[in-house]
Amino acid sequence: MNITPSADQKIEEILGDSERLRISVNGGGCSGFTVDLAREQEKRPVKGDVWINPNVLIDSISAEYLSKATLDWTDDAFSPTFKFDIPNTKSCGCGNSFTLGE
Structure with missing residues (x-):
């Protein structure tokens, strides 16, 4: 996964x-999947977590x-917001969820 400089700064x-x-x-939304962002306090990573950056x-x-x-x-x-560009997926009409493309 890539993070743009503007997203990293924010x-x-x-x-x-x-x-x-x-x-x-x-799972969720009208297309099947949603991407969620959550702030959390530092704690030990769960086994299998992948660090994108620090x-x-x-x-x-x-x-x-x-x-x-x-x-x-x-x-x-x-509407300032984080936005995901996910190749090979289809977004729903509202843009809040996606399904895997063909």
């Missing part, structure tokens, strides 16, 4: 000194879904 801005960002793929980790199963994904930060005036 992650550093929002995390406290003893926090990190956990990324996970979960501030970001992902569980091994989610890492398989997101191996070619890119996380970006869009600083849109109306």
Whole structure:
């Protein structure tokens, strides 16, 4: 998984000194899968966690879904947000979930 410089900068801005960002793929949404971001206090990583960089980790199963994904930060005036570009997937109409493409 890749993280753009703008996303990396935003992650550093929002995390406290003893926090990190956990990324996970979960079942849900209208297309089948959602990507969730959660701030968590530093603790020992779970066996199988994959570190994307010193501030970001992902569980091994989610890492398989997101191996070619890119996380970006869009600083849109109306809706600033993190945005994932995940190749070979199809997004639902609202853009909040995805399904695996063909």
